[in-house]
Amino acid sequence: MTRRASASSHKVVASIDATQIADTQIEADSRLRYRVIHDRLKSAIAVGAIVPGLVLLEGPVARLFGTSRVPVRKAFEMLHAGGLLHTFEGRGYLVAQADGGVPEPLRVRLSEETLGFDRRPEPLSIPSTSERILDSLEAAISLAIVFGHFRIDESEAAEGFGVSRGTVREALNRLRDRGLVEKSAYSHWLCGPLTARAVAQDYELRGLLEPAALVASGPLLGALVLKEALADVERAIADPDSVDAGELHRLETTLHDTFLSRAPNGKLLAAIGHAHMPLIVNHAFYDAFQLHPDKGTLVEHRGVIESLIRREYRKAADALAEHLHNGQVRTRQRLKVLAVLPDPELPGYLQRVA
Known part of the structure; x- marks a missing residue:
């Protein structure tokens, strides 16, 4: 391991500006929601719980997570950028194959089972x-x-x-x-x-x-x-x-x-x-x-x-x-x-x- 700063110069910053928290709360809430949705879907795709080709739509996924479409849209965009979702000639995104390939679209009713969850996700709450x-x-x-x-x-x-x-x-x-x-x-x-x-x-x-x-x-x-x-x-x-x-x-x-x-x-x-x-x-x-x-x-x-x-x-x-x-x-x-x-x-x- 290498060091870029001496121990004596270290300082732990462990305080939070309460006013700043209040001013940015709405923005932070949105960021937290899309991050949670992204991470849950990414994990389910990675372990194969969501089948390749499944068509994901904003509205149904938002209802399952108990949130609006805005954080779902952002989560989809991130998953698309990461190669886990593909666009196609239709609404929504479809789930990529494990090798990144583009499968045939699979249009089924979205539920907790098709999203790879054992039960319906809890509505996303603010930390x-x-x-x-x-x-x-x-x-x-x-x-x-x-x-x-x-x-x-x-x-x-x-x-x-x-x-x-x-x-x-x-x-x-x-x-x-x-x-x-x-x-x-x-x-x-x-x-x-x-x-x-x-x-x-x-x-x-x-x-x-x-x-x-x-x-x-x-x-x-x-x-x-x-x-x-x-x-x-x-x-x-x-x-x-x-x-x-x-x-x-x-x-x-x-x-x-x-x-x-x-x-x-x-x-x-x-x-x-x-x-x-x-x-x-x-x-x-x-x-x-x-x-x-x-x-x-x-x-x-x-x-x-x-x-x-x-x-x-x-x-x-x-x-x-x-x-x-x-x-x-x-x-x-x-x-x-x-x-x-x-x-x-x-x-x-x-x-x-x-």
């Missing part, structure tokens, strides 16, 4: 204020726990974000579900410290469970999602310095979440999710210090994907296990480096516990 501050709160806390043990002051966090204490409390409860924070016997919110032992325990659990989940999920992954993932990691290998924290986190999420998500054992996936603390912390670390991944990490990703494409699921699982082993070594080395660096500048609501 709560707690959801809007969640990412900033998570990023600050994820970085802090690498440097020690902290108390989270609800009142100061509410003032910094320009929201109520109840909103902060709701967000912290979500982070508690992820294992990032805890509540003391005196109802104080606490986080950290992240220790080498805790990292080792998480990786031990992931090393046992993630390969098993991949073997179960691999045969159910669509060819398109694997093809896109391989293209993404190939681009990253060609130019690692172009991969920022957000892009690396997306690559890691694809490998450790998307590729496992088709496994039918929900309890297995839930247990894996609770052990993803190193992923959260590594994302905050890369973002804070503007780092880029080393090529070896990305080559390990490619090995897993190539085995999945060849339908060699046990080999893919072995490659994933090796990647997790190496990831544990890298993370523990990273913790040693952090131990000798000066503390980053953290938000005032994070108060060190002596």
Whole structure:
């Protein structure tokens, strides 16, 4: 990994201008709706749940999602730009074949079944204020726990974000579900410290469970999602310095979440999710210090994907296990480096516990 800025110059920005939120709320709501529609349809197409050739129309899809046609139209345009939908001599778009080809139009009544959903999608709701501050709160806390043990002051966090204490409390409860924070016997919110032992325990659990989940999920992954993932990691290998924290986190999420998500054992996936603390912390670390991944990490990703494409699921699982082993070594080395660096500048609501 390479660094573009020194640790001492780092600053976590974890505040939200409440006035700005109010001024841009309508625009943000629309963006969120089309993004959700795009992501759900893209996922269903990628895994083959939506059959090639199906004709998608704005009105029926908007009714199924409980929204207007505007975000549906935008989602369709994005899917078309990505090669997942085609235009044709008729209304709407038709779903592309896995190889990008143009199939014959299939005109059937659109329903939750034809869109690949187990049930009707819930109407798209506007994220709560707690959801809007969640990412900033998570990023600050994820970085802090690498440097020690902290108390989270609800009142100061509410003032910094320009929201109520109840909103902060709701967000912290979500982070508690992820294992990032805890509540003391005196109802104080606490986080950290992240220790080498805790990292080792998480990786031990992931090393046992993630390969098993991949073997179960691999045969159910669509060819398109694997093809896109391989293209993404190939681009990253060609130019690692172009991969920022957000892009690396997306690559890691694809490998450790998307590729496992088709496994039918929900309890297995839930247990894996609770052990993803190193992923959260590594994302905050890369973002804070503007780092880029080393090529070896990305080559390990490619090995897993190539085995999945060849339908060699046990080999893919072995490659994933090796990647997790190496990831544990890298993370523990990273913790040693952090131990000798000066503390980053953290938000005032994070108060060190002596």
